[in-house]
Amino acid sequence: GHGASHVFLIMGASGDLAKKKIYPTLWWLFRDGLLPPKTYFIGYARSKLSMPALQKNCLPYMKVKEGEEDKVKAFFKLNDYVAGSYDKTEDFMRLNKAIEEKGSCNRLFYLALPPSVFETVTLNLKAVCMSKGDKWTRIVVEKPFGRDLASSNRLSNHLAALFKEEELYRIDHYLGKEMVQNLMVLRFGNRIFSPIWNRDNIASVVISFKEPFGTQGRGGYFDEFGILRDVMQNHLLQILTLVAMEKPPSTHAEDIRNEKVKVLKSIHSPNMEDVVLGQYVGDPNGSGDAKDGYLDDPTVPKGSVTPTFATVALHVQNERWDGVPFILRCGKALNERKAEVRVQFRDVAGDIFPGGEVKRNELVIRVQPSEAIYMKMMAKTPGMSINAEESELDLTYGSRYKDVKMPDAYERLILDVFMGSQIHFVRSDELYEAWRIFTPLLHHIEKEKPKPIPYVYGSRGPPESDEFFKKFNFTYSGTY
């Protein structure tokens, strides 16, 4: 045998996710010496691929730099590929044999698979591919975790019958982002925030995700899910829980996730008054992709009313947050790429400055691009003037931490799986609550088919969304 310590299995190795995300991530971790020594990799999929062919598929996404050629070779030397079906036990026995040939080791299965084969694969893994003795097995799964509460529960029950919760790693890659992980430190490591982090001082919280491109050929997948399932129910809601949760007793995964679940339990399902839905149309003056609207994508069904943009106000009905809207906004084909959190504070009481210049304080946590934390605040206009003007206390990572290479979200998360840390993974009860919140709205939309408001590719989204922000106590200041 090879005396392997760990074998990392990529189930669905010939697919898109594997070549674009998983193999490149494993390569970066290997290159930077972050993986445990004697880690091997085995890809598994239906296609009769050779290792050189698989390598060729992945290389364009691996960002190999000059001088790293030998290292890449060394990486691929640790890789094997096994072709097999997703439903025949004999094939999984062959896979198991390939793992056993590496020696007695811990096993990590990354399921980069279409939902349709998910159940048969997990059944077979459980039946023939689990590690033995004192070695562990961990299973990494990706969304979609169902499409509503009932289907997600079915999937959860299926998995719970096969694996222990400690063996399951549900990925929400937003939990692997630097600034999302920073929320806990910001909130619980600073004396100044805890006394003001509540309904007495905070007017509204905005969590937004903007993307400057459309479906890019993923229209078929996207249309079945829509922006609410694709981004809001998972990524934005996860950020909300970290902004709103109480301080956990420790930084242990269970303590943190217990608090996140409590927040989710305090959120009622939104109704249509709390929602703006949009769908992009082509910009006749735009260039390239921008000319095409969502319905022009040939993989999108004709006349689809699937939203590509949504603003939803959620209300956390607990003592800390009662009355403070949490406005979640996400959209495709908008004017910029941006993900950020804005905590807007209440007006200063009894403003004494002439001209009504005093604006609300706002704490902005920019997740991407270029990570930053800044506090919008009032300061005297420098020089002879006695006026107050808006300025910022600014912690922009690019200028403050010049030499730090920010790891990609997937790098951190995959490393966490090796380490056995579930802090940044979604627990089954979090998933349950997330679907509980959004399912009534999703079902309503599916049944009533409200027509989304058209917005032009490359715009800010429907103007109705900006009006909505005002209604929910967010004062426009600058761009957001």
Ligand code: BG6
């Ligand atoms: C994914 C969504 O979960 O997140 C995509 O399915 C979206 O539609 C992506 O583009 C955004 O991730 P990131 O890390 O580029 O912001």
